[in-house]
Amino acid sequence: MAERKTIELGYEGVPTDRMRMNVGPQHPSTHGVLRLEVELEGEIVTDVIPHIGYLHRCFEKYAEKMTYLQLIPYIDRLDYISSMNSEWPYVMGMEKLLDITVPEKVEYIRVIFAELNRIANHQIAVATFGIDAGAFTPFLFLFRDREMIITLFEAASGGRLLYNYFRIGGLSGDVPPTFKEDCLSIVKQVRNTNKEVMDLLIYNKIFVERTANVGILPADVAINYGVSGPMLRGSGLDFDLRKAEPYSIYDRFDFNIPVGKGEVGTVGDCWDRNVVRMYEMEESCRIVEQAVAQMSMEGDVLETIPKKIRPKANEIYCRAENPKGELGFYIISDGTAIPWRVKARGTSFVNLSVIPEISKGYMMADLILILGSIDIVLGEVDR
């Protein structure tokens, strides 16, 4: 392990036993119902065993019972913080199986909504991470802005949290007429707030002290564990599926991949992961601006939706860059209207599995920060 924070506790000579402690399933900073069995020596974490499944909602069983279209609401409920993004890989995979090309306008709306949802997701991630570290104000600021994005989503889809908006071959409805102006005003507001949050939280001395050099994840370990998304990029590797294998129309936009540089500590610590999320919001803003400039409001979003969805017997693994990392769906069709098997490769499921590796040797209070910096959502961990 790289550099480790050591704190003199003055316990020498005091005999200490190893202690086992439960964090969760009801715990304010496990972000849901996760249980961590922690082995402590004094105040130092020596082992972490995650117990998951407290939110196992049988998604894969549902995938064998529902038709292709009926499955989309259940996909929303996997990663419920970024539903728009979650629907995308599934819909994209089905379009490939059915050989449908969607109109330009649909692609643009999808990109814009996915990027706005990415911003909303990172806002929650940074806000709750701030709370874990003891900063409450950024939470209020970021949720105020998130409400603007949610309002736009609601105008288009009717839902505030779970949208059910993407359809195989199109969208469920057109965007509101003031769409472009709304997007631009959101982008403006997000940028303003991010500047404030940068000063208030990210470069705050207390925050830096608490998060720098904590939970260091080296890039090779990350890859071996299958970690993706901001966590992998926080470890200094510029891997982003939007660039690595550009899907949809991502090759038309000019954006960067922010990576962790170890600005205040070591590459791959909690601070890096968090600052990557902040910079990613800025990149998403840029993509939204470009997409709004290129997009035309003319056209129909419903015309390529097939009447009958019955793909031939085949199988496909389709993935996309979610705010949390790579979300993939392995779809096996058997020629009927009901999928034979849909396996969801949950991003958080894989990202969480690295926690025993990166939390050993830190203080108990740091474990909470490490967990917060992974940005898990339990719906996707347990499916």
Place this chain on the structure above:
Amino acid sequence: MGLLNRLGDPYNAEGVILGTMEQILNWGRAKSDWFMSFGLACCAIEFMAVNASHFDFMRFGTIPRPSPRQSDFMIVSGTVTMKMAERVKRLYEQMPDPKYVMSMGSCANAGGPYWEHGYHVLKGVDRIIPVDVYVPGCPPRPEALLEGMIMLQSMIRKEEIFKKRDKIKAEDEAKDIKAV
């Protein structure tokens, strides 16, 4: 409860508040409900939004408490699974009386979208703990949750504290007679 303000300024002069003990206790209880901050699933995100700046849950006098032993009511926000059910029950048992439960979202009410093939989902949290207020929706809008809170408060305000035992006994007897 009436406010008798005979002498103008109720704070400096002898302003008098008249009411029964029950009313005053209920008023205090209804206006300072501490809830257990405890999220289960997607509904918890809406619940977080209710707590944040836009909807400001705390104007109802609610304060989030991380421990069940300090809380007055519990919001079951999301899907309760079989693995979680025992824990939810134990949390409920740890809360001091008087305690209330608000069930938020279709999942906690009746299984929600997972009612049919959800082999691992509890079909309604009222199978394990008593529920006072049900808030429907998947997820409920924040306004719906606020409405639920108002309902809970008005429930608490009508609560009988002193003659409760007698009343329950009378009700039970009435039931027995009916059963006979």
Place this chain on the structure above:
Amino acid sequence: METLEIFDRLQAEFGAEIIDTGGAAPGDLFISVNPERIVDICLYLRDSAEMKFDYMSSLSGVQNKDNSFAVVYHLYSVSLKHRVVIKTGLAEENPKLPTVERVWKCADWHEREAFDLLGIEFEGHHNMIRILNPYDWEGFPLRKDYQGQEEYHGVRIPY
């Protein structure tokens, strides 16, 4: 590298262990291999300089139409940016195959999940217990003939 090229290389290396390629155009092509030597094949895929499949996207257990099982590995190379799908077939009774946990750590939880939902056992895994369902759950929910439990710890499950 394309799937067919990888298939040729693998066949040159492992001979009869590599059975066939399959899949059709809009979907993914895959390579079927013999489950016995899966660890060696995976190690070769990870370490050989032309393959470098250092990143495992996903591992899924599948029950086929004829009730036999399959395990599907979706691999990706972060450095060379190519992907491949490896498939192994397993018998209906007592499905078992060696674990690839020591090749990619990522496989640890995925294998436990396949065990939990489908009852596919991975030999040599350090901790082959249920992951999503409670530890005392009965049956494997994703099998096609699964009948849900009536009751769990005294609480009724069906609606």
